[in-house]
Amino acid sequence: MDVTAGRGRCGVGVEAGEVTWVRVRGEMDLDGARTLRRALLESLERPGTREVAVDLRELVFCDSAGLNALLAARLVAVANGRVLRLVAPGRQVTRLLEITGADSVFTIGER
Secondary structure: OEEEEOOOOEEEEEEOOOEEEEEEEEEEOHHHHHHHHHHHHHHHHOOOOOEEEEEEEEEEEEOHHHHHHHHHHHHHHHHOOOEEEEEOOOHHHHHHHHHHOHHHOOEEEOO
């Protein structure tokens, strides 16, 4: 699945497997957050998936709507015994996670 939201400013791609990769690119706003939330929840509910890795290396901007989509997905992952991992967030996204304290609830890595 590869979709674009928010007048083409944000893209979300999914590669399913035991570790499902959700790749996010562009600028995450309210429209993009809806798409991201749907992709994350569908990925977490997919049989056989034990982990969802969210590749953020191409995400240049994320607002509170995007953060809320990530936090909501994290709750679903924890409730279902699955892992939601953030991969390679850029400077702006890292700062958003730090300012809000969300960096302490996510597993964040470079790969």
